[in-house]
Amino acid sequence: MTTPTYNRVSLPSNDNVNPYVFCVDLNGQWFAQKGKMIAYYGQIRFESLSAGPLDALVAANFHSPLYARDWIVAQGQGKLLLADRGFDVNSYDLTDGNLTIRAGNLLAFEPGLDLKQSIIPGFLTLIGTGRFIAASNGPVHFVEPPVRVDPQALLGWADCPSPCHHYDHSYVRGVLGTAGSLLGIRGTSGEEHQFDFTGEGTVLMQSSEVVRDTETVLRDLEGQIGMLGAGGLQRLQHFIAQRLAVERD
Amino acid sequence: MLAVDLMGETIRALNGSMVAYDGQMTFKRQGITGGEGLRGALRRRVAGEGMTLMEVTGHGTVYLAHEAAEVTLIPLQGDTLYVESESLLALDAGLRTGVQFVGLRGMSSGQGLATTKVEGHGMVAILSDGPAVALEVVPGEPLQVDPHAYVAHRGQLQQDFVTDVNWRTVLGQGSGESVQFRYQGHGVVYVQPAERGGGVLEI
Numbered sequence: 294m295t296t297p298t299y300n301r302v303s304l305p306s307n308d309n310v311n312p313y314v315f316c317v318d319l320n321g322q323w324f325a326q327k328g329k330m331i332a333y334y335g336q337i338r339f340e341s342l343s344a345g346p347l348d349a350l351v352a353a354n355f356h357s358p359l360y361a362r363d364w365i366v367a368q369g370q371g372k373l374l375l376a377d378r379g380f381d382v383n384s385y386d387l388t389d390g391n392l393t394i395r396a397g398n399l400l401a402f403e404p405g406l407d408l409k410q411s412i413i414p415g416f417l418t419l420i421g422t423g424r425f426i427a428a429s430n431g432p433v434h435f436v437e438p439p440v441r442v443d444p445q446a447l448l449g450w451a452d453c454p455s456p457c458h459h460y461d462h463s464y465v466r467g468v469l470g471t472a473g474s475l476l477g478i479r480g481t482s483g484e485e486h487q488f489d490f491t492g493e494g495t496v497l498m499q500s501s502e503v504v505r506d507t508e509t510v511l512r513d514l515e516g517q518i519g520m521l522g523a524g525g526l527q528r529l530q531h532f533i534a535q536r537l538a539v540e541r542d
Numbered sequence: 543m544l545a546v547d548l549m550g551e552t553i554r555a556l557n558g559s560m561v562a563y564d565g566q567m568t569f570k571r572q573g574i575t576g577g578e579g580l581r582g583a584l585r586r587r588v589a590g591e592g593m594t595l596m597e598v599t600g601h602g603t604v605y606l607a608h609e610a611a612e613v614t615l616i617p618l619q620g621d622t623l624y625v626e627s628e629s630l631l632a633l634d635a636g637l638r639t640g641v642q643f644v645g646l647r648g649m650s651s652g653q654g655l656a657t658t659k660v661e662g663h664g665m666v667a668i669l670s671d672g673p674a675v676a677l678e679v680v681p682g683e684p685l686q687v688d689p690h691a692y693v694a695h696r697g698q699l700q701q702d703f704v705t706d707v708n709w710r711t712v713l714g715q716g717s718g719e720s721v722q723f724r725y726q727g728h729g730v731v732y733v734q735p736a737e738r739g740g741g742v743l744e745i
Contacts, residue, residue, distance in 0.1 A: 296614050298730055300678035313672045313735035331691035332677055332733045334684075376691065376735030379672035 301334040304372045307384065307424070315382045315426050317373040317401065322350060324408070325367050325375065325401040335371015342366065356409045357417060359516050360396055367401075375400050380428035387425065387451075393418045394449035394497070400426045412455055414513035431500030438494060441487035445502035453494020461485040543607040544615075544631060544667050548600050554639075555606050555632035557594040565602015597635070606632055611669040614676075614732065616696065623660045625668055625694035634664030668694055672735035679725045686722040690737035697729020 304310065306318040317323060319337060330339070342351050342361050350366065367373055376382060377400055385392070393411045402408065405423030410416075419425055427433075429448055436442075438453055450456070490496050521529065543561070546553055557571065571594070598604055607613075613631055616623060624642060633639070642659040660666055668674065670693045679685045679699060686704055695701075704722045725731050 296674060296676050298676040298678050300680065301683055304677075310675055311673050311735075314675055328688075328690075328737060330688055331735065331737070332675075332685060332687045332731070334677075334686075337686075374675070374677075374733070376672070376737075379734075379736040382735075 301372055304334075304374075306372075309382065309384075310374065312381050313379055314374055314376045315384060315400075317367075317375065317426070319367060319373045320370050322366055322368045322404055323373070323401050324355065324364055324404065325373075326377075326399065327363055327365055329375050329377050329400045330367070331374050331376045333371050333373045335369060337367055337369040337371045337373060339365050339367055350404060354404045354407050356407065359410060359512050360417065363396075375426060377428040380430050381432055382426060382428050383433060384424055384426045386423075387419060388422050390422070390451060391418065391420050392425075392449060392451040393455070394425075394427055395447070398428050398448060398499075400428055402426070416449070429497075429499035430503040434498045434500065436496045436498060438490040438492055438496060440496055441489050442496060442498060443502060444486060444488055446498050446500075447488055448497040448499045450490065450496045451494055453490060453496070454492045456488040456490045459487045459489040543605060544613045546598075546604050546606065546632065548598070548602060548604060550599070550601060552597055552599045552635040553604075553632055554595040554635055554637075555598055555604075556608055556630060557596050559606045559608045559631060560596075560598070561605050561607045563600075563602060563604040565600060567598060567600035567602060567604055570597045570599075595630075606667070608669055611671060612673045612734075614668050614670060614674040616666045616668060616694070616732075617664075618660065618666060618696070619663055621661075621696055623666055623694060623696040624657050625660065625666075627658045629669045629693055630658060630660075631667040631669050633660060633666045634662075637662040637664045637666065668732065670732070670734035671738070674732045674734050677731050677733065679727060679729050679731060681726070681728060684724050684726045685731055686724050687731055687733055688737060689721060689723055691733045691735070692723060693732040693734050695725065695729060695731040697727065699725045699727045699729040699731070701725055 299310065304316045306316070308316060310316050314331070319333075319335070325339075340347055342355060342364055344366075347366055351361075355361065355364065377398075380398075382400065387406060393413070393416050396415055396417045399417055399419075402419060402425035403423035406419045406421040406425060409418045409420065411418045427448070433448060441459055442456075518526070518529075548565075548567070560569065608631060618637065638661045640659045640661070642657050674693050677685055677687075679697070702724050704724045
C-alpha cells in the first residue's frame with residue numbers, strides 16, 4: 294500500500310487526484326480563493342485582485358467587493374493542485390447556469406463564470422458557462438425541492454428560486470413572549486430553523502454541519518450597516534449593548 | 543491506522559501510538575539518546591526537534607495510529623527522507639535517524655529550525671492531515687509547494703524560496719501565496735490536502 298507518485302505529466306488534467314485534492318490544468322487565468330493552493334508545476338503567478346493588469350478581468354467576472362480580499366488570480370501555465378482543510382473537493386460544470394454556493398466552500402472558478410454576491414448572507418452566486426471547484430465536509434448530496442434544509446448542512450443551490458427562512462411554531466411562540474425577545478431564545482433543540490426551498494432546481498447538501506463562516510456573515514452584516522441612518526445605528530447600538538450584557542451574565 | 547506484522551523483528555514507533563496488538567509484544571521506550579548516540583541527542587536538544595520513539599519487538603500484529611491522521615508508507619532504498627519529527631509514525635529498526643538543520647524553511651511552516659532525517663533501507667510510515675500526495679521532481683521541472691501543506695521530501699533536492707512579496711503584500715493585499723518552497727533536482731515531495739496554520743510567514 295504505497296501511494297502512487299505523480300509528476301507533471303501523470304497528474305490528472307482538470308480532475309481529482311484523490312477525493313481531497315483537485316488538479317487544474319492551467320492555461321490562462323483562474324480565480325482561486327487565497328491559501329487553497331498546495332503545490333504546482335510550471336510557470337504560475339498568483340496576483341491579488343487589486344493588481345493593475347487584472348482590472349479588465351476583475352471588471353468582467355468578479356462582482357463581490359465583500360470577498361475581493363479573499364480571492365486571487367492564478368495565471369500562467371502548469372498543473373495547479375488545490376485542497377481545503379482535508380475536505381472533499383469536487384468540480385462542477387455549469388452550462389449557461391446559475392448556481393449559488395456558500396462563500397467559504399468555493400475554491401476556484403474559470404473566468405467564463407461571473408461571480409456575484411447572493412441575497413442570502415454568506416453565499417456567492419456563479420452565473421454563466423464554465424467550471425468551478427468546491428469543497429464539502431463529506432460527500433455532496435443532491436436533492437430536489439420542495440425541501441427544508443438545515444442552514445449548516447446547506448452547500449448551495451442551482452436553478453431554483455432563493456430559499457426563505459422557515460421557523461417552527463414553538464420558536465415563533467418563544468420570540469413572541471417577552472422573555473424571549475429580551476433574553477434571546479432559550480431551551481430550543483437547535484433544529485427549529487431551516488431554509489425552505491420551493492420550485493424547480495437542485496439543492497446541494499454536505500454530509501455534516503461543519504462550516505466556517507462567522508467571518509463571512511459578519512462581513513455581510515457590516516456591508517449592510519451602510520443602509521442604516523443615524524437613528525437606525527443608534528437603535529442597533531442599543532440592541533447590541535443589551536445582547537452583550539446578557540452574554541456576559 | 544497502520545498494521546505491522548512482526549515476526550521477531552523490531553520497529554521504532556511514535557511513543558504512545560499503539561492502539562491495539564495481538565500476539566506477544568514488548569514495548570520499550572528508547573533511552574535518552576533515542577538511538578542516535580550522545581552527539582545526536584545533543585543535536586536534537588539544541589535543535590528543539592523533539593522526538594520520542596519506542597521500540598516494539600515481538601510476534602504478531604501491532605496497530606499504530608495517531609489522532610486519526612492518514613498514514614503513508616515510504617520505502618527507502620538507501621536514500622534519505624526528510625520529515626518533521628511530529629509527522630513520523632514508525633520506521634524499520636534498520637533505518638538511521640538524525641537531525642538536519644533547515645533554517646528558515648521550518649520557520650515559515652511553523653515547525654522550528656530543524657527537521658528529522660531518515661536514511662537507510664526499509665519502510666517509513668509518515669502521518670498527514672488527509673492522504674498525502676507524492677509529487678515527483680525531475681531536473682528541469684521544479685515543483686513549488688505551499689509551506690503549510692508540505693509534509694516530507696526525499697532524494698537529491700535543492701530547496702529554496704520563491705517569493706513575490708511586493709508593495710501590495712505590505713498593504714495587506716497580498717495574494718496569500720507569496721511564499722512558496724521550490725524544489726529542484728531529483729526526488730519526491732509529499733504534500734497534504736490541508737494547510738497547517740501558525741507559521742511566521744502568514745502573508
